[in-house]
Amino acid sequence: MxxxxxxxxxxxxxxxxxxxxxxxxxxxxxxxxxxxxxxxxxxxxxxxxxxxxxxxxxxxxxxxxxxxxxxxxxxxxxxxxxxxxxxxxxxxxxxxxAHPIDLLPHAQEAVEAAAQTHRIVLITKGDLLDQERKLAQSGLGDLFSGVEIVSEKTPPVYARIFADHGDGPEKAMMVGNSMKSDVRPSIDAGGWGVYVPHGLSWELEHAEPPTGHPRYREIADLGALVALLQQD
The missing domain is CATH 1.10.150.240 (Putative phosphatase; domain 2)
Incomplete structure (x- = not known):
């Protein structure tokens, strides 16, 4: 639940x-x-x-x-x-x-609200220095209890992260715009996956949604995350 x-x-x-x-x-x-x-x-x-x-x-x-x-x-x-x-x-x-960070709508409010009620972890792929730069410039860094910059997002990676930073994948949720990297592997690890569509997506991040899976949710934007977390 x-x-x-x-x-x-x-x-x-x-x-x-x-x-x-x-x-x-x-x-x-x-x-x-x-x-x-x-x-x-x-x-x-x-x-x-x-x-x-x-x-x-x-x-x-x-x-x-x-x-x-x-x-x-x-x-x-x-x-x-x-x-x-x-x-x-x-x-x-x-x-x-060197490009300045431009937060997406509702990003700051969603992270701030989630941090008040849950342990929150940033889980991202990419170059270490660049991702650290972007997080520092975002102004959100202090809200996260953990930051994981990984080479690939797989079910074992999520299982390890949610065990290290929480109570295991069964009591964890991953929120992201990639079905392939954020949603499906989190669900396969035993956790929840919340898809937040973005207008642009890289071809190599495409995957079919796990429609009908009990631990899969989709929200229009991060502004809907708080209401989702309050559901029974």
């Missing part, structure tokens, strides 16, 4: 603050740099293929994205990409790493 939950995990990117928007803008910048070598749709497909191949090498985050863009640029130009283009790709990545 929801009222038995003692620990709440929050995803970070595109759950608490904007993230995918900046990746999309950088992709457009990337496409413009290489418009003489590949159509945008083709370039997007090649970049996604590179990102998928490179996840095991670079993990999630801006740095892996930049390396995948450089690799794609080399491929589509048949090793003829100008140094100027490589430099601009690197500068685009540096701009992303």
């Amino acid at each position: 929801i009222h038995e939950i003692t620990t709440i995990g929050f995803d970070a990117d595109d759950t608490l603050w904007h993230n995918e928007h900046y990746f999309r803008l950088t992709e457009k910048r990337f496409a413009d740099l290489l418009k003489d070598h590949a159509e945008q749709d083709h370039l997007t497909e090649r970049l996604l293929e590179a990102e998928r191949r490179n996840l095991g090498h670079y993990g999630y985050g801006v740095k892996g994205f930049v390396l995948s863009m450089i690799e794609t640029a080399i491929e589509v130009t048949e090793d003829k990409v100008p140094a100027r283009v490589i430099r601009e790709i690197i500068e685009a990545g540096q701009d992303m790493l």
Whole structure:
């Protein structure tokens, strides 16, 4: 039952603050740099293929994205990409790493309210330094009883985190915008999964919702989280 939950995990990117928007803008910048070598749709497909191949090498985050863009640029130009283009790709990545944090609607109120009644943990993937920077700039850091920056979100990872920071997955809930990384693995670990849709989502984070599962919920935005937590 929801009222038995003692620990709440929050995803970070595109759950608490904007993230995918900046990746999309950088992709457009990337496409413009290489418009003489590949159509945008083709370039997007090649970049996604590179990102998928490179996840095991670079993990999630801006740095892996930049390396995948450089690799794609080399491929589509048949090793003829100008140094100027490589430099601009690197500068685009540096701009992303320096971008101010923009909280999503209701994020601060939801985290503050949850922190008054539950133990809350930030559980996120990505580059360690970048995620630490974003959390520090968000102003939410002091509200969390724990912060976990992991290489992948799997059922064993959630089971371990909810055991370390709470009373186990059976009394825990994960709140996030990714069905693949936030909702399904938390449920598979024995916990609850709450899906908060975001207008933009990375292709590699898509998964089918566990419709009908008793521990699955969907809310329109974080403004509905408090009411959900008060349900019997």
